[in-house]
Amino acid sequence: MATDIHGPVTGGETTPAPVVRVEGLTRSFDGRAVLDRLRLEVRPGEFVALLGRSGCGKSTLLRILAGLDREIEGTVLVPRRRAVAFQTPRLMPWKKVWRNVLLGLPGKPGRGVAERVLDEVGLGRRTNAWPRTLSGGEAQRVSLARALVREPDLLLLDEPFGALDALTRIKAQRLVGEVWQRRGCAVLLVTHDVEEAVLLADRVLVMDGGVIAHETTVGLDRPRDIIGPAFAELRAGLLERLGVASVSEAA
Numbered sequence: 235m236a237t238d239i240h241g242p243v244t245g246g247e248t249t250p251a252p253v254v255r256v257e258g259l260t261r262s263f264d265g266r267a268v269l270d271r272l273r274l275e276v277r278p279g280e281f282v283a284l285l286g287r288s289g290c291g292k293s294t295l296l297r298i299l300a301g302l303d304r305e306i307e308g309t310v311l312v313p314r315r316r317a318v319a320f321q322t323p324r325l326m327p328w329k330k331v332w333r334n335v336l337l338g339l340p341g342k343p344g345r346g347v348a349e350r351v352l353d354e355v356g357l358g359r360r361t362n363a364w365p366r367t368l369s370g371g372e373a374q375r376v377s378l379a380r381a382l383v384r385e386p387d388l389l390l391l392d393e394p395f396g397a398l399d400a401l402t403r404i405k406a407q408r409l410v411g412e413v414w415q416r417r418g419c420a421v422l423l424v425t426h427d428v429e430e431a432v433l434l435a436d437r438v439l440v441m442d443g444g445v446i447a448h449e450t451t452v453g454l455d456r457p458r459d460i461i462g463p464a465f466a467e468l469r470a471g472l473l474e475r476l477g478v479a480s481v482s483e484a485a
């Protein structure tokens with residue numbers, strides 16, 4: 235469990251230790267700080283969405299949390315059990331789907347392990363397929379299965395639905411929501427889509443100037459009514475934060 239990293243909670247408090255704790259995180263490229271003393275906490279089981287204009291450093295932060303970039307200053311505490319899925323599924327074309335799912339896993343897990351998790355993402359029938367025969371949505375679900383098979387306490391998703399058509403995207407969003415509710419892991423989702431963020435997340439963060447410049451707690455019951463006024467209000471507020479006038483304001 236992630237709490238092991240942070241030690242026991244002191245003073246008999248009931249608030250669990252955060253699963254992610256980032257303080258004073260700075261990452262520079264060519265002398266320019268893309269992340270500038272950034273602070274972030276994510277609670278166990280929390281679904282957090284990360285928005286921000288293109289190039290503000292969302293993927294950089296995610297890569298650091300995934301352990302893929304260590305040229306940093308500051309404190310980054312994350313659970314050992316964490317997994318990442320990217321916008322492009324990055325499957326090995328010469329390995330069948332189930333072997334892709336098990337790729338890089340320690341030990342020698344059997345095919346059954348891959349089959350169970352492929353079932354969970356609705357791909358039980360494609361375990362023996364070659365990656366080139368998959369649709370974009372299917373390939374993305376294999377990528378999600380490859381992350382889930384690691385039983386993560388923290389699931390990092392970098393625009394996983396960005397390249398999907400509208401209908402496939404809705405299905406994939408629903409799937410991620412279900413998986414999250416069933417598994418109870420924390421999720422950090424990088425997205426450009428404000429609606430997606432409000433649909434899925436407990437908390438939406440907006441990055442700007444190398445820090446988390448704003449956060450909105452969503453606080454709507456699930457499943458969420460995306461045509462209701464509360465949803466629209468949250469969406470409009472976030473669009474404003476991103477410097478985009480909402481449609482009703484622009485009209």
Ligand SMILES: Nc1ncnc2c1ncn2[C@@H]1O[C@H](COP(=O)(O)OP(=O)(O)OP(=O)(O)O)[C@@H](O)[C@H]1O
Nearest residue numbers: 263264268286287288289290291292293294295426
């Ligand atoms: N390896 C690198 N070398 C040099 N500059 C980099 C590198 N990685 C990222 N950057 C720069 O850091 C900044 C943030 O990039 P990042 O990919 O984190 O942004 P982002 O918010 O995820 O953008 P987008 O939403 O367009 O994916 C950009 O200006 C980018 O050019």
